[in-house]
Amino acid sequence: MRRFEYHEPRNLEEVSDLLTTLGNGAFILAGGTDLLVEIRERLRDVKHLVDIKRVPGLSGVDYADETGLRFGAMVTAGQLEAAPGLAARYPNLHGALKVLASIQVRNRATVIGNICRASPSADTIPPLIADGAAIETWRPGGGRVIPLADFFTGPGRSVLTPGEIATAITVPPPAPGSRRAYIKHGRRKAMELATVGVAVSLDTEGGTCTGARIALGAVGPVVLRAPRAEAILVGSRLDAAAVSAAAEQAMQECTPISNVRSSAEYRREMVGVLTRRAVSQAMEVAA
Amino acid sequence: MKKTLLDLTVNGESRSFAVEGHRSLLDALREEGGLTGTKKGCDVGDCGACTVIVNGQPVNACLMLAIEAQGAEITTVEGLQASPDELHPLQEAFMEHGASQCGFCTPGILIMAKCLLDENPLPTDEEIRFGLSGNICRCTGYTKIFDAIRSAGKRMAQQGVEA
Numbered sequence: 001m002r003r004f005e006y007h008e009p010r011n012l013e014e015v016s017d018l019l020t021t022l023g024n025g026a027f028i029l030a031g032g033t034d035l036l037v038e039i040r041e042r043l044r045d046v047k048h049l050v051d052i053k054r055v056p057g058l059s060g061v062d063y064a065d066e067t068g069l070r071f072g073a074m075v076t077a078g079q080l081e082a083a084p085g086l087a088a089r090y091p092n093l094h095g096a097l098k099v100l101a102s103i104q105v106r107n108r109a110t111v112i113g114n115i116c117r118a119s120p121s122a123d124t125i126p127p128l129i130a131d132g133a134a135i136e137t138w139r140p141g142g143g144r145v146i147p148l149a150d151f152f153t154g155p156g157r158s159v160l161t162p163g164e165i166a167t168a169i170t171v172p173p174p175a176p177g178s179r180r181a182y183i184k185h186g187r188r189k190a191m192e193l194a195t196v197g198v199a200v201s202l203d204t205e206g207g208t209c210t211g212a213r214i215a216l217g218a219v220g221p222v223v224l225r226a227p228r229a230e231a232i233l234v235g236s237r238l239d240a241a242a243v244s245a246a247a248e249q250a251m252q253e254c255t256p257i258s259n260v261r262s263s264a265e266y267r268r269e270m271v272g273v274l275t276r277r278a279v280s281q282a283m284e285v286a287a
Numbered sequence: 288m289k290k291t292l293l294d295l296t297v298n299g300e301s302r303s304f305a306v307e308g309h310r311s312l313l314d315a316l317r318e319e320g321g322l323t324g325t326k327k328g329c330d331v332g333d334c335g336a337c338t339v340i341v342n343g344q345p346v347n348a349c350l351m352l353a354i355e356a357q358g359a360e361i362t363t364v365e366g367l368q369a370s371p372d373e374l375h376p377l378q379e380a381f382m383e384h385g386a387s388q389c390g391f392c393t394p395g396i397l398i399m400a401k402c403l404l405d406e407n408p409l410p411t412d413e414e415i416r417f418g419l420s421g422n423i424c425r426c427t428g429y430t431k432i433f434d435a436i437r438s439a440g441k442r443m444a445q446q447g448v449e450a
Contacts (some may be wrong), residue, residue, distance in 0.1 A: 003288060006308030006354055033350045037309070037331045049308070053355065078344070102421020103399070105332055107344040108351060191333060192418030 002039055007050045012138045012165060015050055020163040022048045028165065029053075031109040032075060033101070036116050058167060062264035063089070068173035069139065071111065073166055077124070078106035086114045089174050092199045092282075099123060099184050102191055112166050117150070118158050121218035125152075126199035127182045129215040129223055134170040139164040152222035175211075177204040181282035183274045184217075187261075196261045198250075198274040200282050204247035209233045214246075214275060219254035219267050226250040229275065238283060247275040295359050297322065298366025306353040315353035316363060324364040326396050328423075335422030338395035339363050346423075364394035366417045367401060375448075377401060380439035381432075388426035396422045400436045403423045408444040410436070 003158060006029075009015045017025050025047030027035060038044040052242045058072040069090065071080055080086060081097040100106055100114070100123045114124045115135065123147070133148045137160065148169070152160050161168065174180070182199040186192035197217030212233040214226040220283045229249035236242035256267035290305040295319060304319035313330070316322045316339070328336030330349045337348040340362040367375040377397050380386070387393045396419065403410060403418035410418065415433055424432060 003307070003309045006352065032352065032355070033332055033347075035349055036352070040331060049352075051355065101332070102335065103343050103402075103418065104335060104338055104347045105347050126366075133332065139375045190417075191423075 002042065002046070004039065004046050005048045008013060008054055009046060009050060009052070010054055011245065012055060013140070014158070015052055015055060016138070016140060016163040018048070018050045019165075023048075026050055028115040028116075031076060033105050033109040048124065052165075064174075065173055065205045067170070069098055069171040070168055072168050073110060073112040075111055076107060077101075077109050077111055077114065078103065080111055090127070090131060090171065090180065092130060092180040092201060093124065093171070095182045096127045096184065096197070096199070099190070099192075112169060115151070115169070116158060116160070116166050118154075118156050118222070119150050120155055120220060121194045121197065122223070123182075123194060123197060123217070125214035125223045126197050126217040127180070127201075128169065128171065129225065130182075130199040130201035130213040131171050131174075131180070132201075132213065133169055134168040135166050135168065136168040137164050138167050144165070145170075149225060154221045157262055175203050177210075178202065179204060179282040181278045182279065183278045185270055185274055193261065196256075196267050196270040196274055198271065200275070200278040202238070202282055203278070204238070207237050209236050209238050209242075214244075214250060214278075216250065216254050216271055219256040219271055221255075224254060226253040226275075228253060233279075238279060243276055243279050246279070247272040250275045291354055291357075293340075293353055293357055295356055295361060297361045305352065308352065308354055310330075310353045311349050312339070312351040312353045313348035315356075316348060316361070319353075321371060322363050322365050326391050326394055328391065333423070334392070334395075335399065335419075336392050336395040338398045338422065340398060340402065342422075343349060344398055362398070364395050364397055375441045376402070377404070377435070377439040380435040380442070384435040384438065386427065386431040386433045386435035392422060392424040392426075396432060397423065400439070404436070404440045404443055408440045410440060 004105050029049040029051045039046050058074040061071040063069050077097050077100050087094040111124050114122045135146050137143045179202045184194045185196045199215045201213045212230040216224045229246040232246040251268050251272040254271050256264040258264045288307045289325040293304045306315050326336040328334035332347045339348045341359050
């Protein structure tokens with residue numbers, strides 16, 4: 001492996017100081033499952049790794065009925081996948097965690113690492129955006145709470161400023177009658193990057209859709225919402241005609257590119273198919 | 288470059304390695320530790336050949352820095368056997384069923400299968416498939432690996448073997 005210096009700060013001030021002082025070649029090490037690969041494959045020029053495992057307060061997973069879910073920056077995908085009640089309350093997020101890489105990787109990879117890597121194909125981002133998640137940060141002089149939908153500025157890029165650290169994710173509690181699903185599309189079932197990923201989070205009352213959020217992964221520079229498709233669903237009874245119209249609209253709202261995994265045309269087509277499928281899967285799972 | 292002294296427990300034994308910060312756990316186990324049973328396949332977390340158990344959880348040793356394992360308890364394939372002349376039921380079953388061809392993926396699969404059977408001694412095929420989805424074998428087509436895991440699981444359930 002290419003050489004770098006390893007740092008083990010004990011609190012957030014030290015982490016922030018190191019990142020600011022060491023500059024562009026310094027990166028936070030959480031799970032490392034992506035970063036160590038990028039170092040080995042020379043995709044990222046890393047001179048310093050700032051390990052945050054000794055920083056207190058980053059490891060909890062909590063749920064409360066009033067405030068919802070909150071988990072810290074050191075929580076692994078495997079830990080969150082196994083958290084009691086997660087599958088029932090957030091089936092879309094749970095579904096995304098279950099298909100992320102492998103068990104071995106999930107035991108190391110952190111969810112916030114998956115988010116801060118800011119890949120448009122990251123599995124955990126669409127369900128968290130569909131569920132209205134926010135990211136908490138720490139920086140000298142006061143942290144921020146940023147809606148996850150506003151966090152990303154491009155592939156691999158976010159609104160984090162130098163020395164600012166993502167510390168936790170919060171997700172509002174599911175409303176009664178909430179229905180959710182995430183569908184990842186790839187060429188195989190495991191160890192795969194999503195060709196397209198679609199998450200839906202629907203609020204229903206007496207069979208009528210009262211709220212809808214659709215998040216589309218791997219079909220734009222960042223994970224996208226499909227607001228016009230969502231508007232078609234709201235007020236409908238989620239009948240076949242409404243769902244088809246929303247799926248068609250979502251196809252118009254995405255901006256896919258062609259790359260080694262798929263052509264843009266195929267991705268756009270699959271956005272339609274998966275949006276339909278995600279809505280029907282969400283309606284099957286009683287929340 | 289600066290070396291750090293690492294104290295850890297490997298297969299029940301206290302070990303100390305002096306490692307540089309950029310060294311992977313996999314390289315430290317193989318080179319400083321002399322434990323070459325754990326294989327370096329892809330070195331990027333795709334193949335599972337380097338799977339070891341760290342503090343009770345299976346991980347890719349290539350995706351972890353050695354220095355991150357300070358104080359950890361690690362089990363490698365060399366630690367599966369209860370004693371030098373007694374194989375683990377999984378090892379017996381892999382031999383009986385011919386579940387190994389070139390053998391390069393075998394240590395990682397044995398470790399992952401142990402983790403699976405410890406939780407669930409009688410897994411369905413779907414559960415075995417899910418449990419092994421991070422371990423790639425390019426020789427066998429997995430049929431005999433599945434046969435061996437099912438048979439070891441049955442034996443362990445019958446004997447109440449602590450795997």
